[in-house]
Amino acid sequence: MVKNTFTYNAIRGNDMADNQKTEPRDMTQFLKQLKQSSDFKTIQLSIGDKQLSISYFKTLIDEKLLQSHVILPLQERALDLDFRQLEDLKTWIPIEDIEMTGQVESIQAKLLKGCAVATLDKEFCKYALIELASIEGLRKNNDTENEFSVVGPKVGFVESIDTNIGLLRAQINIPTLVVKEILVGTTSKTRVAIIYIDGVTNKRNVKTVEQRLEQIDYDVIFDTSQLDQFISDNSLTPFPLFLSTERRDRVVYALITGQVAVVSDGSPYFITGPSTLFDFFLSPEDYYLPWILGSFFRMIRIFGVIFSLFATSMYIAITTFHYEVIPRDLLEPLIFSRRNVPFPPLLEVLFLEITIEFLREAGARLPTKIGQTLGIVGGIVIGQATVLAGLTSNILVIIVAFSALASFATPIYKMSNAIRFLRFPMIFASSIWGALGLFIGIGFLLVHLTRLTSLGMPYLVPIHPLRVRDLKDSFIRPSYQFTNKRPSYLRPDSSVKYKPGKVKRKNDLDRE
Amino acid sequence: MTYQRRVIEHAGYNAWISVMLTGIIMHLLIWMLYKILSSIEDSNDIVTINHKLFGKLLGNLINLAIVLYFVFGAFVKFKVYMEMIQVWLFPSMNFLPVSIVIALLVYYAVSGGIRSVTGISVWATIISLVSIIPQISLTFPFLHPMNLLPLLNHSASDILLSSKDMAFEYLGVETLLFLYPFVRTPEKSQKWAHFIMLLVTLLYLMILILAFMFFTEEQLRHTIWPTLNMIGIFEVPLLQRLEYMAISLWFIKIIAGISIFIWAACRGMKVAFHLRPRLSLIVFLTAITALCHFIIDHRTVERVSEIYSNIGVYFLYAYIPFVFLCVMIRKKLIKPI
Structure with a gap:
């Protein structure tokens, strides 16, 4: 379970002396300490x-x-x-x-x-x-900065826990919204709130979260995403086991479907759980667009993830081992573009992928204005120059750029990071054994995914264990008429969200 | 993948009848399995049933045989797939590293317990269901429906013989003997089991008929991997020779099959001999990898898989009905008391 806390508990012994120093017994000693x-x-x-x-x-x-x-x-x-x-x-x-x-x-x-x-x-x-606590030093603007959407509210959270909970209460206007506060962190004594809706969220999930949070022994909690790691079921995975978001509508949606939300003071991010793999591919915008469009864009997003995971490794597998797969018409441009490249496909791909990773890291750390310039310099100038210099092939630049683009399609940053990372094992696997290696990698990935749990709930639900009824809101976003029940895998205390009226639309021929 | 050739050995192009026949027999077997597993109280896997029916010693002997049979099955699956890779993908490859990596993958899957084993099987099912659609639609322009005629030109015994060969393809239902205790609602699952069996039969039938319409009988007799040859003809934009991809995709299914067999074997060892499953898992996997390394030539592999298929047929058609009878008699005997 919480592997991390074991190590912290071990360290705890040494800290006992320190703790006593910071916790004086009587007032005079305390005041003396403060006057320093x-x-x-x-x-x-x-x-x-x-x-x-x-x-x-x-x-x-x-x-x-x-x-x-x-x-x-x-x-x-x-x-x-x-x-x-x-x-x-x-x-x-x-x-x-x-x-x-x-x-x-x-x-x-x-x-x-x-x-x-x-x-x-x-x-x-x-x-x-x-x-008399002052709230200075907190930012005033609470736009969502990292999870943008075109349609829908742009209300995000800020670094103050009270403001955040206030924002939530403003939208979930019922007395059963419960906020439980505990203090976490031996040095920071950060307020951490566990939020759920009584009568909807399964009590066992709340209890698990509470227990795991209480077990944490760590000095300073900087951000909720640290808590995410401390309370996650498995620390040996690149996948995020809790959804972390700064959007209010996402947290509200998670709460009303029966999940638990956790936030720590000083962090604009909420984590919600238990989450499934599919939760990371949902965007609130799916629900603001008509369901046909919403479903289409969701499928595009899922396809984008699959593409960005496997595109470059497929390129390696095909160009290194299975050139028979390339049709004759395509063979010519491919050979032409690779004619000057002195490296095997693996090095070529690694070179470009790492360049893209550099660009991303640099772009994320730089101020926005410089970041844009960097994108142009990196993307266009370096890309063009490497092709001209004969270090990589044209076609590969296209594929790598595509897959980088596609990986940005995931609405949750943590998930897109996981996918960024997972590309590399796939690249190595396919450079060793071609398509077979790629599928060995996929096999490991699938087994790993089926073994993951989030708060004890299988990560791949509703695909495995198969819950046919809950499948409807996974690959597609169905019409609101059909999403009136909470997903059964969350085991909510009450399953009906709302009761849609019967829609009677006569598709008539001149009203018959 | 290879059953088309084996099935037509006796019945020729009437083999589709054999496939259907085998499907029906399998339904009967599933029904028997459920009856066996549900009729004795407090013992719902084959190990305890064997103990009850044949006593401790003989029962354990049978259990050991069953466990070995499962390991053998996993090995055959593994080796046959390896052969396919060798022929189609990497003719001059050193297979030891690959088999070690695959063994590791199986270890990872099986050590996750029943949940991850069934998880990978779910993926395998999804893959086989999804991959059948393009297969049918892409073969369409190449089909010769007249190949199917004449509809009946073989004797009943030929058809029966073919359906015995077909049973090899259905091997795997017997894992139910170990899976049963893990099924939460057995009554509901029986419906699903029959449904899946129907689906599988239809799939086999469809692929077989596709192959019949694609190849002539004489061609098919000399093709080892008809499905792959068929896929090799397709061309989609960007890709041709899709069989390379198909073989790799097949890998997920193979892993699922091996994992289930090995899991069943480990489970059997645990229940019958109280061995730690992790230990037996490691032993089985090392044995399989080692055997794979030493058995190289195609003839041996073919013979081994033939032996396995024969054992499997006897297991299905003789052992299970026998146990079924024993269980029923026992039920009759105990009831009056």
């Missing part, structure tokens, strides 16, 4: 005959909020003698989230998440925690 940082501030206010001190991290809180909502009301009543105990702050300060506590652990946790700690000089062991 220059962004830790303590201010003194005198109200009536009492001295109130407020401590906070300047960098974590919204200072305007502090001034207008905490200091100002307190100063206005500075001469008021009614102030007797700390609890009175609750009535004085116009901030709802004020907690009274004496526990060092919770003070520490809250203080580091952007609370101010107020205490009276004479009352020890009693502290008020005032929620």
